[in-house]
Amino acid sequence: DAGVIQSPRHEVTEMGQEVTLRCKPISGHNSLFWYRQTMMRGLELLIYFNNNVPIDDSGMPEDRFSAKMPNASFSTLKIQPSEPRDSAVYFCASSYGLIGTDTQYFGPGTRLTVL
Amino acid sequence: GENVEQHPSTLSVQEGDSAVIKCTYSDSASNYFPWYKQELGKRPQLIIDIRSNVGEKKDQRIAVTLNKTAKHFSLHITETQPEDSAVYFCAANNAGKSTFGDGTTLTVKP
Numbered sequence: 001d002a003g004v005i006q007s008p009r010h011e012v013t014e015m016g017q018e019v020t021l022r023c024k025p026i027s028g029h030n031s032l033f034w035y036r037q038t039m040m041r042g043l044e045l046l047i048y049f050n051n052n053v054p055i056d057d058s059g060m061p062e063d064r065f066s067a068k069m070p071n072a073s074f075s076t077l078k079i080q081p082s083e084p085r086d087s088a089v090y091f092c093a094s095s096y097g098l099i100g101t102d103t104q105y106f107g108p109g110t111r112l113t114v115l
Numbered sequence: 116g117e118n119v120e121q122h123p124s125t126l127s128v129q130e131g132d133s134a135v136i137k138c139t140y141s142d143s144a145s146n147y148f149p150w151y152k153q154e155l156g157k158r159p160q161l162i163i164d165i166r167s168n169v170g171e172k173k174d175q176r177i178a179v180t181l182n183k184t185a186k187h188f189s190l191h192i193t194e195t196q197p198e199d200s201a202v203y204f205c206a207a208n209n210a211g212k213s214t215f216g217d218g219t220t221l222t223v224k225p
Binding site: 031033042043044045048050055056058091103104105106107108109 | 159216
């Protein structure tokens with residue numbers, strides 16, 4: 001298994017631009033999670049999906065952030081417009097089984113820099 | 116919501132010594148407690164986890180204990196090696212929502 005795949009691995013953009021991060025979960029997994037990691041705030045859960053349905057998006061910082069999961073093998077996290085404070089590493093993770101009781105496997109992350 | 120506190124924030128030990136990292140959580144509904152190891156520039160990787168119906172779990176040099184009454188759980192690493200140096204995160208999970216501790220930077224000196 002290739003594991004969780006994220007793209008791009010690095011993204012540098014200018015303030016105001018739209019950024020789209022992509023994630024392919026492990027085949028067969030039915031839960032997908034988006035996290036953001038910064039030195040100041042640590043590792044934060046932004047949103048998670050179960051069977052392609054958003055379950056909890058209370059961690060999404062503001063309306064500039066949106067996430068979709070159109071099918072079981074693909075999810076996107078979009079920031080529009082981006083701001084310098086959005087600079088962080090964004091991780092996608094997936095798991096199988098009942099929500100909350102199974103191991104989450106993290107992708108390699110996307111390092112986002114907003115200038 | 117859930118609040119997870121992790122201590123210490125940094126820990127330095129000599130190779131061969133034991134290391135203990137402690138976490139407390141606030142939501143009694145949390146029922147799954149994973150521990151992750153993250154090396155610099157890498158993704159968090161699960162090293163051990165424990166569910167609320169278990170008090171202790173061991174995997175070679177790593178063990179985790181859970182006290183549900185007191186709402187705390189701990190990671191124990193014995194016979195530490197330099198390759199154990201990393202940042203370790205605890206998490207408390209309730210219905211899929213994971214709340215992470217702030218991390219412990221473990222340094223194992225050869």
